[in-house]
Amino acid sequence: MTKFITFASAKGGVGKTVVSFNVAIALSQFKHDVVYIDANFSVPNVAILIGYHNPPITLNDVMEGKKHISDAMYLHPSKLRIVPLSLSYEHSKRINPEKIHDVVLDLVGSAEFVILDSGSGLGNDVRNVIKASDEVIAITTPELLAVTGTYRTVQLADELGIKVSGAVLNNISGDEYDMSKENIESILEVPVIESIPHDNVVRKAYRQKQPFVYVYPHSKASLAIKRLAARILGQKYEAPLPENKTKLDVFLEKLRK
Numbered sequence: 001m002t003k004f005i006t007f008a009s010a011k012g013g014v015g016k017t018v019v020s021f022n023v024a025i026a027l028s029q030f031k032h033d034v035v036y037i038d039a040n041f042s043v044p045n046v047a048i049l050i051g052y053h054n055p056p057i058t059l060n061d062v063m064e065g066k067k068h069i070s071d072a073m074y075l076h077p078s079k080l081r082i083v084p085l086s087l088s089y090e091h092s093k094r095i096n097p098e099k100i101h102d103v104v105l106d107l108v109g110s111a112e113f114v115i116l117d118s119g120s121g122l123g124n125d126v127r128n129v130i131k132a133s134d135e136v137i138a139i140t141t142p143e144l145l146a147v148t149g150t151y152r153t154v155q156l157a158d159e160l161g162i163k164v165s166g167a168v169l170n171n172i173s174g175d176e177y178d179m180s181k182e183n184i185e186s187i188l189e190v191p192v193i194e195s196i197p198h199d200n201v202v203r204k205a206y207r208q209k210q211p212f213v214y215v216y217p218h219s220k221a222s223l224a225i226k227r228l229a230a231r232i233l234g235q236k237y238e239a240p241l242p243e244n245k246t247k248l249d250v251f252l253e254k255l256r257k
């Protein structure tokens with residue numbers, strides 16, 4: 001069975017795009033068959049992230065009925081199949097968000113997971129993407145305005161009858177001004193399933209036009225992304241031990257920090 005998971009938050013800038021994309025890569029690195037869809041119809045991102053600015057066939061062509069979804073897939077070296085949107089403003093204006101349902105139907109049985117990035121807000125575009133999913137992962141940063149914005153998304157998913165399987169806390173600074181996990185869970189009414197720290201590899205990886213989990217696999221943010229991917233698989237991620245080190249060495253190093 002194909003599972004369709006949308007990363008969503010009404011609040012912009014919380015990490016929907018970077019987290020969903022890196023999780024999709026991590027799932028592929030774990031040898032699962034995954035399709036990643038850029039479903040932020042008004043502000044497309046994935047083509048920019050991978051430096052593929054002019055893909056000849058895009059999700060726009062598929063949604064306009066001109067091409068089949070399989071023609072709009074680009075294979076990343078991790079084996080992730082990526083479906084980008086056109087970066088053209090004129091193409092964006094023509095999109096009918098309801099067509100995402102046909103796209104999703106066409107993908108049933110063709111992958112284990114389909115990960116969808118969605119736009120911000122609660123508009124018709126986001127509603128249709130959420131409605132087309134099996135589940136939503138809500139994503140927020142540990143700040144009041146982000147959490148309250150994300151709660152709107154939880155409410156929207158509830159209204160549409162789509163399960164919110166958990167919340168991800170992203171871009172955690174670790175200082176005293178971050179809201180606590182417990183506080184955020186009590187507002188969102190969903191469990192926090194992973195916490196991703198602020199990490200400069202997110203920006204460093206932009207320069208390489210690659211997802212950070214691919215080019216900086218041992219960074220703090222990448223480890224959190226891999227734990228989240230494992231959680232989606234119903235597994236626990238154990239980071240590999242550094243070369244020539246035992247579990248005891250790593251534990252003693254942690255104590256000395």
Ligand SMILES: Nc1ncnc2c1ncn2[C@@H]1O[C@H](COP(=O)(O)OP(=O)(O)O)[C@@H](O)[C@H]1O
Pocket residue numbers: 009011012013014015016017018019120170171172196197198199200202203221
């Ligand atoms: N864990 C993180 N560490 C550092 N910067 C981050 C992290 N997550 C997100 N960012 C920054 O926040 C910006 C917004 O993330 P993005 O995924 O575009 O948000 P959204 O899709 O929700 O609008 C990114 O451009 C990135 O620079």
Ligand SMILES: [Mg+2]
Pocket residue numbers: 016017018040045117118119
């Ligand atoms: Mg985004």
